[in-house]
Amino acid sequence: MKKLMTMILAIVMVMSLFAGCGAKTDAPTDAPNELGLVTPGKLTVSISPDFSPMEFVDPSKSGQEQYVGFDVTLANYIATELGLELVIMPMDFGACQTAVEMGTVDMSISGFSKTEERAQNYNLSDFYYAGDNETEQVLITMAGNEGKYTTAESLAGLKVGAQAASLQANLCTNQLPDTELVIFADLTTGLMQLKNGDFDVMAVADGNADAIIANNPDIIKTGFKFTVTSDEENNVILLKKGNDTLTAKVNELLAKAYDAGYYGEWYAAAKELAGIGVEVSYDENGNPIEG
Amino acid sequence: MEFAQIGANIIKIMKDYWKVFLIEGVSNTLILTCIAVSLGAILGTLVAIMKMSRFRVLRFIVTAYVEIIRGTPILLQLYIFYFCLPQMLPFLKLSAFMWVAIAMCVNSSAYVSEVIRSGIQAVDKGQTEAARSLGLSSGQTMRKVVLPQAIKNILPALGNEFVMILKETSLASTFFLGDLMTSYQKVKGATFLGFECLLIVGIIYFCLTFPLSKLVGYFEKRMRSDKSYKNHHKHAERERKLAEGGKL
Numbered sequence: 001m002k003k004l005m006t007m008i009l010a011i012v013m014v015m016s017l018f019a020g021c022g023a024k025t026d027a028p029t030d031a032p033n034e035l036g037l038v039t040p041g042k043l044t045v046s047i048s049p050d051f052s053p054m055e056f057v058d059p060s061k062s063g064q065e066q067y068v069g070f071d072v073t074l075a076n077y078i079a080t081e082l083g084l085e086l087v088i089m090p091m092d093f094g095a096c097q098t099a100v101e102m103g104t105v106d107m108s109i110s111g112f113s114k115t116e117e118r119a120q121n122y123n124l125s126d127f128y129y130a131g132d133n134e135t136e137q138v139l140i141t142m143a144g145n146e147g148k149y150t151t152a153e154s155l156a157g158l159k160v161g162a163q164a165a166s167l168q169a170n171l172c173t174n175q176l177p178d179t180e181l182v183i184f185a186d187l188t189t190g191l192m193q194l195k196n197g198d199f200d201v202m203a204v205a206d207g208n209a210d211a212i213i214a215n216n217p218d219i220i221k222t223g224f225k226f227t228v229t230s231d232e233e234n235n236v237i238l239l240k241k242g243n244d245t246l247t248a249k250v251n252e253l254l255a256k257a258y259d260a261g262y263y264g265e266w267y268a269a270a271k272e273l274a275g276i277g278v279e280v281s282y283d284e285n286g287n288p289i290e291g
Numbered sequence: 292m293e294f295a296q297i298g299a300n301i302i303k304i305m306k307d308y309w310k311v312f313l314i315e316g317v318s319n320t321l322i323l324t325c326i327a328v329s330l331g332a333i334l335g336t337l338v339a340i341m342k343m344s345r346f347r348v349l350r351f352i353v354t355a356y357v358e359i360i361r362g363t364p365i366l367l368q369l370y371i372f373y374f375c376l377p378q379m380l381p382f383l384k385l386s387a388f389m390w391v392a393i394a395m396c397v398n399s400s401a402y403v404s405e406v407i408r409s410g411i412q413a414v415d416k417g418q419t420e421a422a423r424s425l426g427l428s429s430g431q432t433m434r435k436v437v438l439p440q441a442i443k444n445i446l447p448a449l450g451n452e453f454v455m456i457l458k459e460t461s462l463a464s465t466f467f468l469g470d471l472m473t474s475y476q477k478v479k480g481a482t483f484l485g486f487e488c489l490l491i492v493g494i495i496y497f498c499l500t501f502p503l504s505k506l507v508g509y510f511e512k513r514m515r516s517d518k519s520y521k522n523h524h525k526h527a528e529r530e531r532k533l534a535e536g537g538k539l
Contacts, residue, residue, distance in 0.1 A: 049467065050480030057477040059311045089387065090467035092476075095370070102374040188485035195486075212483045218296070274481070 035082070035246045037106055043084040044105040045075045048093040050186060052211040053267075053274035054111040054130060064088055070130050070270040071109040071235075077262070081253050093186070097122075100238045106246065108238040113167040114231060118238065123247045127234035128254050129263045136206035137171055137226040140219050142194065149201055149222040155179050159199035161190050168203035171226045191216070207267075211274050300487040308478045312491055316474035317499070323388075323470055324457045327395035331456070332449065334396060335403025342408055353404075360401035366462050369394050373466055391463050399456050406452065410445035411437060443514045450507030454500050461496075471495055 033040045047055045047067065055069040067088045079086035089105055096108040100122060107125075114124060139160070141149060149155050156178040162169040164183045172181050182199045184190035187208060194202045201222055204212070213219050237254075239247050257263060305312070341353045360368070372394035373387065385393075414437050422432040464472035475492045479485045 050476050052481055052483070056481045057311075059308050059477070059481070062315075092465050092467075095373075095465055098370070098374060103378065104374055188479040188483055191483055192485045215482045215484055 035106075035249065036240075036243050037084070037246075038103060039087075041084060042087050043075070043079040043082060043107075044087045044089055045079075046089045046091055046096040046099040046105040046108040047071060047075070047110045048096050049090050050092075050188070051111055051208070053207050053270040055109075056274065058273065068270070068273055070266050071111060073266045073270065074128060074257075075109050077257060078250060078253050081256075082249065097238060100240055103240060106239070106243075107250070110238075112236050112238055114234070114236045115165075115170075118236075121241060123239040123241055123243055125237035125239065125247060126251045126254050127236060129234055129258065130207070130267055135228060137168060137203065137228055138206050138209050139201040139203055139222040139224045140194070140209050140212065141201045141222050143218045143220050145200075145222070146220060147223070150224055152176055152178075152224075155201065155224070158201065161194060161199040161202040163187060163190060167232055168205070171228070171232070172203050175226055187212070191219070194219075207271065210271070214275055297487055297490070300484050301491060304478060304482060304484060304487055304491065308474075308482075311474045311478055312471070312495060315469055316471035316492070317495065319388075319469035319473070320457065320460050320471045320499070323392055323395065323460045323463060323468070324453065326392040327399050327456050327460070328453050330393075330396040331399030331403050331452075334400035336407055338400055338404035339407035339411070342404060343411070357401045357404060360398055361405075365395075365398050365459055366465065368398055369462055369465060372397075387466055388468050391466060391468055395456060395460065395463075398459075399452060402455075403449065403452055406448040407441075407445055410448065411441045413444050414440045446514065447507055447511040450503070450510065454503050454507065457500055457503070458496065 038044050049055045049057050049067050049069070051069075053069055055067065055071045057066050058068045059066070061068075064087070067090065072088065075088065076086055089099065091099060093110065096110050097118075099105045100108045111130075112118065112124075114127070118124060139149060139155075149158070152175065155176055158179050159182050160172050160176055160179045161182045161184055162172050164185060169181065169183065172179065180199075182193070184193055187204065190202055191212060193199065195218075201224075203226070209221055213221070237250060239250070338353055338357065341349050342357070344350060369391055372390050376390060376393075377383075377385070418436055418440070419432055422436040423429070427435065460470050461472035463470045464476050467473050467476065471492050475488045479488045482488070
């Protein structure tokens with residue numbers, strides 16, 4: 001009998017530990033919180049700052065200032081427009097989504113592409129446009145393979161690397177059916193695998209390819225480009241399922257930014273910060289032309 | 292992979308990012324380790340005491356605690372502490388860094404409690420029996436007879452626990468908490484030079500753990516050859532010779 005009681009007591013204790021987890025209690029607040037924010041007055045955003053030029057760390061700064069890139073600029077814009085203080089919570093890509101689901105953060109802006117699965121489990125914002133980062137999806141390979149892999153036919157039988165659960169992985173499956181797909185966890189690991197010879201070419205967004213090549217002179221673009229539909233070429237913001245008020249507000253602001261033409265500016269600034277040469281063209285006398 | 296290129300890249304990275312690795316990374320790793328080990332040792336001692344208590348309910352709960360913590364991966368515990376606890380305990384306004392430090396400390400407490408318990412139980416039972424039959428109370432027996440001997444078993448293992456935790460803090464990089472592995476994440480994200488960053492971080496980790504484990508080894512030796520132990524042997528020798536009837 002005593003044993004039974006002890007068992008029950010222990011089970012109840014363990015259960016109570018997990019029970020608190022699921023039931024997200026709405027924190028009692030004094031101020032009205034019609035946007036359903038996690039912390040009233042603050043906009044908390046999870047990002048995975050290892051994805052230059054979309055989001056990365058500027059080592060010359062510290063604290064909240066150190067997170068830079070296109071998505072961070074966008075987060076800043078949303079927070080400012082809503083009159084909230086922006087709090088960036090950095091974590092790895094997988095944890096970014098869990099954080100939204102668990103209600104640890106209000107939203108995640110971390111270069112998410114729209115997928116069926118995400119739409120089922122999260123509120124997705126309308127698209128936002130990060131220059132050519134998503135509209136152009138390319139393949140990169142080791143220097144010395146120039147001109148070898150320009151068509152889908154020339155890639156038949158080869159191994160192609162793509163990031164897990166990414167747009168690139170989908171593109172490879174659909175558009176390069178004759179290749180073998182190798183999945184990697186994050187871009188840098190993928191790059192190491194490419195150098196190691198684990199696969200012949202690697203699928204990345206064009207902006208990332210530029211950032212990679214800027215620091216890795218032994219990597220080149222193959223010249224192959226994926227066909228990207230309008231549904232795939234843009235990013236969305238992840239919000240908690242059911243938080244429609246905030247989603248609507250965010251969509252309003254995204255439309256406003258699009259109309260004002262902010263996106264191009266932000267993207268150019270992010271690219272410059274990432275150390276990717278701003279594209280310079282030359283006139284017939286060999287002088288650089290701005291733009 | 293060209294190794295000459297790697298060397299050049301490492302120099303380039305260190306020139307731009309040495310602060311991220313050597314100041315931010317090292318200090319955060321050490322702070323996290325110190326919090327986890329010191330609080331873990333205190334909590335672990337409490338757990339060990341409870342585990343040896345007379346009350347079955349208490350013993351059962353503590354055993355369940357130790358088994359659950361030791362039976363699940365530390366990364367999973369970090370996720371749970373990071374995502375669930377701040378919501379369960381909203382009145383505790385702790386930073387993400389502190390939540391992860393607490394997770395580390397809870398994890399280490401389970402291991403430390405086992406180290407302490409096994410250290411105490413490794414002391415020969417005859418010692419307790421002899422002390423009790425000489426009229427010492429159970430508290431006195433513990434304090435004056437068992438613990439001084441148990442410390443010898445416990446301290447080196449605790450030192451090793453410190454080294455272990457130092458390496459395990461690398462998991463905090465999942466939440467970009469500024470430890471050494473976070474430095475790696477940050478710099479590789481900005482430069483896309485993954486292998487070079489890994490080498491740098493690996494060397495720094497080794498520079499931290501190697502002197503530590505040497506220090507632990509040194510203390511272990513000191514404990515083994517400590518005076519009472521030597522005297523005990525000399526004494527035994529003398530008795531043996533006396534028993535043989537020889538002269539000293």
